[in-house]
Amino acid sequence: MTEIPINDAMIRLEHVSKTFPGSGTPAVGDLSLEVPEGEILVLVGPSGCGKTTTLKMINRIIEPSSGVIWVAGVNAIETQPHELRRQIGYVIQQTGLFPHRTIAQNIGTVPRLLGWDRPRIAARVEELIDLVGLDADMANRYPGELSGGQQQRVGVARALAADPPVLLMDEPFGAVDPIVRMRLQAELLDLQARVRKTIVFVTHDIDEAIQLGDRVAILNVGGVLEQIGSPEDILREPANDFVAEFLGTDRGLKRLSLIKIHTVDLDPGPVVVPGTSPQEARSVAARYDVDWVGVGTPGTLAGWLYLTEVEHLGQVPEHDLRPFISRLTTSATLKEALDAIVSTRAKVAAVFDGDRYLGMLTAERISAEITQ
Amino acid sequence: MILAQLEGQPLVRWDWVADHLDDIWAATKEHLVLTGIALGVGLILSVALSLLAIRYRKTYTPITWITGILYTIPSLALFSILVPITGLSVLTAEIGLVGYTLLILIRNIVAGIDGVDPAIKEAAIGMGYTRLRLLIQIEVPLALPVIIAGIRIASVTTIGLVTVAALIGKGGLGFFILQGLRRFFTTEIVVGAVMSVALAVAIDLLLVLAQHALTPWVRAKATV
């Protein structure tokens, strides 16, 4: 990630601290951060690390004890809180939808506060219901009639209603079940590709942070910023033991989930054409130190068989081959490739582009990718 | 001799009822007016005191303490204490009746507003609601079921208490109960009691319907 010139930052925290009344130690002590326009910054850390406090100081739900906060070039501390908040989308875990107002009314909340006229609000609501993937006929229902996942979509739509440049999201997917959460995460990235908001996202789930964040800020108790950077950088080079421990013992696997297959070089693998003699097949296999060969013409891969079977048949056959069960595409991650490797007897992952065979990945190759 | 007279008579003499329909209607109207004034004034005072309690938390305990004593003092005792000051008047009756509504109404208003999900309030504040707008557009509507529950209890209670005010000459249907006792005439007691209960049930039903109409989202939730 390149350095962003200071004035381009959409959100900037300068030496911000918060000490709650009656508490001797600060919840957040001297934190400085900036979030460039269009970035998703994820604040992550254990409970008590001040991540939510930090988020809520940006829209001044919590007043900072000291420091300065800039939002979209405006000094947030010197702005009327309710004026400031109408420029910032806010999504919380419990959704905070108004149970006495319909979905359409909920989504239209901030436009109404801003004094938009009715037709404009109605048009915007319709647009947002579509944008977040809800059915148009839900507009006149009440939040209580929707599932948790649907409610959270309404929460996101409501936050986007007045097209604020900034979105604050406080563990928005923390209360839904894992399957729905994964779908909502994917939808958020999809949405972000279209709307390009500056998002600050709080979670305690490091996997969610890695998946969603352009950058991730890892906070320690008392709002101490331990490390900030892209997920790749943090996983490759944790700044200290705290970060390493927080990332977990499967740090390598987590890194693999960030690397797409198309970014690594593939190996042609021990592949021979049908009709190859047993001796030729054996020497190809020997180069890869395996006891099998793949069968195919350049650009195709039909299957594989053991060398003993080639010897038994007298030559490499064209049919009756063992199939490669998982056919990966280049948009898959190395983590998925590794899963394919450990799940097949051939111990390789074959990569295709449609029907075209591109090459193979081995466990050694993947391991080299993250230890280089 | 009088007792024998009471023993011999039927529970309700319908001819008396038929002869006194006008009186019954007039007493019912008086009963409604006394109840309406008490609830109206009680509600205004309760809203004001509740706002005070919500804005300045420290005032809540003394407010419930004082209204709690008002609630504990028997109505007849309160009327008796007031009569030397305000006489056998509507004012005496209403001071007592209003006094009884306060504790119930204030407790329900404050509990209703306190009961609003903090996440909803935070979301509203996060979207730029001012304090006043939050109260009027979010907190009060969401507290309505609890507030109306309080109004229901207060209205049924008040309708019952109005009968006691008959002893200071302003009792609506309570007048029949008192007359019946004085003359050992069961019909009047039954008419007063039954009409009073009917009134309470009718008002309660109206309030239930009002709540239904005012809080459609509560029903919508139940259909899931």
Added chain:
Amino acid sequence: MEFLSEVVHFFADGANWVGNAGILNRTLEHVGLSAFSMAVASLIAIPPALFLGHTGRGGFFAVSIVNIGRAVPSFAIVALALPVSIKLGLGLGFWPTFLALVALALPPMFTNTYTGVREVDRDTVEAGLGMGMTGWEVLSGIELPLASPVMLAAVRVAAVQVVATATLGALVAWGGLGRYIIDGFSQGDNVEVFVGGVLVALLAVVTQLFLGWVERRAVPAGLRKANAAREGNVEAAVQVA
């Protein structure tokens, strides 16, 4: 001012304190009948409420009875108790008042005992059954102690109500502190009315405070918070007098 000095004179005059119609005897009558009515009502209301709450039957009945109880004015209950008492051959005075007070105290005590037992966490009951407790052991060892805060609050609220309504006993020729008020009204003696009002008000407040104190002493420490939280429901279930 003159009025107040008359009131002070009333209280200062020793003759007004002693004898059949004296303050002491009237107070004793008032407290005695209230306590006796409460005891009888408890005996009638609590056992079946415990049983129904334990078995979970009769929920609709429990809710209905308190709603009906609330809708019938206490004044009407006293008045209706008179013909009933006379039909039963019990006459004027003590009996109609007693019948009215018992009838008044039954619904709140029944309903709150019932809901108190019903509201005991079903997981706690299940844990008891799971450890091999019998139905009786669950009722006496788990449900009754856990329901006790609600039950005690119901007793307090019913007692204040009974003390208040006992005042109306004077209308059916009974004694008690209500005599001062009713006699004062009929003689146009505002001093007597006022004195009666003050004495009844004091007695009601003292009853409320005393039973509140008993409650705090008697409720198991672990339940005191729950008690405070439920108190509102209990009081809401009672008709005031």
